[in-house]
Amino acid sequence: MIRPEALLHPTPEGLFCPPGGFYVDPVRPVDRAVITHGHSDHARAGHGAVLATPETLAIMAERYGADFAGTTQACAYGARVEINGVEVSLVPAGHVLGSAQAVVRWKGLTMVVSGDYKRRRDPTCPAFEPVPCDVFISEATFGLPVFRHPPxxxxxxxxxxxxxxxxxxxxxxxxxxxxxxxxxxxxxxxxxxxxxxxxxxxxxxxxxxxxxxxxxxxxxxxxxxxxxxxxxxxxxxxxxxxxxxxxxxxxxxxxxxxxxxxxxxxxxxxxxxxxxxxVLSDHADWDELTATVDELRPGELWITHGREEALLRWSELHGVPARALALVGYEEEEGE
Missing domain, CATH: 3.40.50 (Rossmann fold)
Structure with missing residues (x-):
């Protein structure tokens, strides 16, 4: 089995895929980016090439202007795109219009980057779709047991x-x-x-x-x-x-x-x-976070940003190896 770090690993710019030569939601301008959704802490202008859902590309064009990137490529939910031999697909994240999880597959290894997500119904966007994976890379904005959002x-x-x-x-x-x-x-x-x-x-x-x-x-x-x-x-x-x-x-x-x-x-x-x-949130609360990890039962859980410690401890107690990536540049306010 290939080590997950060979497919995706954290850098100062964000999650980087060495074999594919792309970043997921980079916080600085890069040559090639896969963008999960249109909030400004995940979708920045100035990249050489951007792959995202058609809705996210439209949001970025609305916010930054038509020339927000050198080139753009629309990827509909469920479509599969190959980037330098790495397969990338986008599936609904349930966060906002066009929001997606980035599913990255290479040499039998599947890693899913959740982006920001929630599990409850939202009448403005498709619901989160769980994807079986070897590594689930999750946000934890509300990763404390005190955060249980009401209906x-x-x-x-x-x-x-x-x-x-x-x-x-x-x-x-x-x-x-x-x-x-x-x-x-x-x-x-x-x-x-x-x-x-x-x-x-x-x-x-x-x-x-x-x-x-x-x-x-x-x-x-x-x-x-x-x-x-x-x-x-x-x-x-x-x-x-x-x-x-x-x-x-x-x-x-x-x-x-x-x-x-x-x-x-x-x-x-x-x-x-x-x-x-x-109390209306566009992010998963504590119960949604833990239920998602329990449902997926990935080989590893990586936590990108948010309240990491409690979810790390919960994962340890429930037999899911976990690590915190401590990525910086993802603000809690713009999307929440």
Whole structure:
């Protein structure tokens, strides 16, 4: 059996595949990159060649401009591409639109790079698909037992109950522009909210991109208010930074809400001045992380970034050899 390090190993630029001559989600410009999804800590501009799903390439072009890489190659879910004798395929990760796990095969060895992922249903992207592998390379953003995310429907119900309780106030929901905002909108639609949802201008381009890829967001309207009482009883979706901005003061006594897995930590909600914390995460929680490892039972578990120690210990106790790669450059905030 070939040693896994011969196929993929950590470098300052990110995970490198020597026989294929490519990196997975490199944090610096490289000659050839495989990108798992469009969040800026994983998808950077300036690479010589980029392989990704069509949706991720569209997201990168929207964010960085059409010339974000020297060349691009779209790889649909399930398709197989050979790079210098190494087979690469992309399968759904369930994180955001276009997000994928990178499946790398060479000389009988299969390694899967999860990218960022979650296991629960998301109405804006295909569900995570488990792939049997010799080595599973997993994130651990929420790799502590304290992080057990409640059902999405319960959090959306809390938001709608607050809207009903305070019809004189605007509910201002902070949600990251790629993935979280569109997911909150779709969950609201599924919960029966059919009125226009007002959105900050910074979300408009990605909202249009999601709709162009078949995600119906329903009636949207600009989050504009000419008088202090405008948009009372309405829901406004905005980037989290806007909650602390002067922009937010134009609305009717706004209820500040924030959709994030970090809202499980009360101190974070208090630091941000969040009145209505909504525990909605686009990452796997502790139970999803451990259930995925238990389901796959890989020969080895490698942990790329996040809370590594607890998942290392859990894996040790459950008979799965594990190591922490301690990769740097993957931020916790942009995608969560």
């Amino acid at each position: 999405d429907g319960d959090e959306i119900a809390r938001l709608l109950r607050s809207v009903a309780q305070f019809p004189e106030r605007t509910h201002l929901v902070g949600a990251y522009a790629l993935g979280k905002a569109q997911r909150v909108i779709r969950l609201l639609r599924e919960a029966g909210w059919d009125r226009p949802i007002h959105v900050h201008g910074a979300l408009e381009r990605l909202n249009r991109l999601y709709e162009a890829h078949g995600v119906d967001l329903g009636p949207l309207a600009p989050a504009t208010a000419s008088a202090k009482g405008d948009l009372a009883g309405e829901i406004v979706i905005a980037p989290p930074s806007a909650l602390q901005d002067r922009w937010s003061r134009r609305f009717a006594d706004p209820v500040g809400a924030f959709a994030s897995g970090w809202m499980r930590v009360r101190a974070r909600a208090r630091q941000r001045g969040v009145e209505l914390p909504l």
